[in-house]
Amino acid sequence: MEEPRAYRLKRLKMRSMRRGIKEMDLILTAYAEANLEAMAESEVALYDALLHENDQDLYQWVTGQADAPDQYSGMIKNIAQTFQK
Template identity: 70%
Template sequence: MNEPQDVRIKRLKMRSMRRGIKEMDLILSAYADRNLTAMEPSDLDNYDALLHENDQDLYQWVTGQVQPPETYSELISDIAQTFQK
């Protein structure tokens, strides 16, 4: 997809705040607002892929109930730190 950076960030922010469960709406929209504009394209790719994951799984990963897949471990750790602030 050849999407302009600003359009991509708006799309990712929208997907971050319109999740399946309210807790993930709050966690991911706060993270997106604070971090997306400073992220490298490869990091945005990883975040975009993360948004395709199931909300129940995401919530368990972010809250530390379940170990996230290696692909997302650094990103989940960063999201969890933002969530705890």
């Protein structure tokens, strides 16, 4: 059975808030609040996959210390811009 969109978005918002590294909690919570509702299903699926990545890797990608994998590069740019605003 497929997860209803409302439940999925709520789950992703909670996972964005409770990452383990406080900096990533703040960054991903801001991004999720600003963008999740308007995302297409393919973007939601990509964000869901991104949340399975390691926090240290995510932080380095968002801060530009390391290059993000190609599949995430556009989303990582958007996350970094959202947080900088």
